[in-house]
Amino acid sequence: MTGINVAFGGVLALTDVSVTVEPGQVHGLIGPNGAGKTTLFNVACGLVRPTSGRIVWRGEEMRRLKPSKLTSLGIARTLQGVGLFPGMTVLENVMVGAHRHAHAGFGSALLALPTSDKDERLLRERAMRALTELNAGHYAGRYPGSLPYPVQKRVALARALVAEPELLLLDEPASGLSEDEMHELGELIRSVVGRMSVLLVEHHMDLVMRVCDRITVLDSGKQIAAGTPAEVQADPAVTEAYLGDAVDAEADAAELTHADGGRPHA
């Protein structure tokens, strides 16, 4: 994605942001709250149409990226939270993710012809394999609402992985996970990289620093840094965005004590 601009009404949510995910790499997207990470993510999957800018995928420009076309382009995403279908079993949830791999036509599937029967079985097996790979196979017959949150997250991940995408978009996969589970997640992300590229939005710095090959940092809709984890960590602009500039803060405090308390703190 190059030169992405997004404006909601008069508010510029993203200004001239460029992100390139190299094949077989994990690309991290970080930034303080409201920096535009999720907006950029939504641009990448067609939920938000950029005001200007180009999206290129497999060397082709995507002019009208639609969410429903994502999986057929080889892109899968997980959602903030889990977004599992509540009234369907874990296995059925994952089967929906594998939907695009089914071959029987719409008509024969509707009439339950033998070809679609076989298809159905393959779909079921594929979904089961994805669950087993994430150690969630024994939850296959359960309903998502009855499972602990970390397990739900794993199921959601299985649902994205089962589509065998070339690009996996992960939206805050570590939220709500314990330290140990986060470690597992990190290893998992590294293990799928051989098969696909990953774009990762995440708050947990240590996870991002550990698993990402490259990182882009956003602040207030602008790209303030990009590079390897080490480069980004060393970048003064990044520390400033996250912690505020130390000198400025002192000056602010000094100003505040001089002013008679009337000035709102920025």
Added chain:
Amino acid sequence: MDYFVNVTLTGLTQGMIYSAFALALVLIWRSTRIVNFAQGSMAAATTFIALALIQAGQSYWVALVVALASGFILGAIVERVIIRPVEGGPELNAVIVTLGLFVAIQASIAIIFGSSFQSFPTPFGVRGLEVGDTTIPLTPTSLYIIGSVLLVMGLLVALFRFTRVGLAMRASAFSQEVARLLGVKVGGMLTLGWGLAAVVGSLSGLLIAGGSFVWPAYMDALIVFGFVAAIIGGLDSPVGAIVGGLILGLALSYVSGYAPRGSALVNISALVILIVVLLVRPGGLFSSATARRA
């Protein structure tokens, strides 16, 4: 005793028809969160198509198949052309649109087929079956009604449970956005859902018409009972719709069979049942607590 069995069987038979109609409403509610007030007149339209074919000399079965197929097409067209633009907008808009459609279709029927009373045939007799030398009050017609509704329900369950299309339809019903991200063609699923619902609705219209008179507004009573059945069941639950229909059918049959001046009390009883259910369980008998809004 014979009388009791007779009244019960009548109630079950009628209840099956209410169930089918309620199921059609529930299917549409689940997939698009719209209460389709036009369901009744859509069903009436297909019944008149069947009647026209029968009067032209075709057999009942040909007419039945054509009517159900045209129900599917009508449902799909209505969703694609008329409902799609108001989907996702304020709920009231969709309600007004389906109400308008209800009146428009009913008026079109009167224009095309005339508004006089016409008799609609039934494929089977209404004489009770004889077992040994006793006659049990189970007519071939009521067996046909119960059987065909059960068959259609069984096919729907199989579709939703065991096929990929059913899986995608359920996913779309739970969350359109998520389903879309997973590559499900949600629009197609909604059209299909409306089409299938219209088939079930048409079936209920054809069954209630059998052996009786039809006129453009003959579905009006069934609309009320179908709504009551759907709401008793919770509007969100297909099983609830079926049970709601059977409860209503039995209750109304007992009222009409046992209460003094019973047949005059039928409509009132339906509304009393509705009020009691809503007072005791506002979400309906089969809904989860949060499923239904407004």
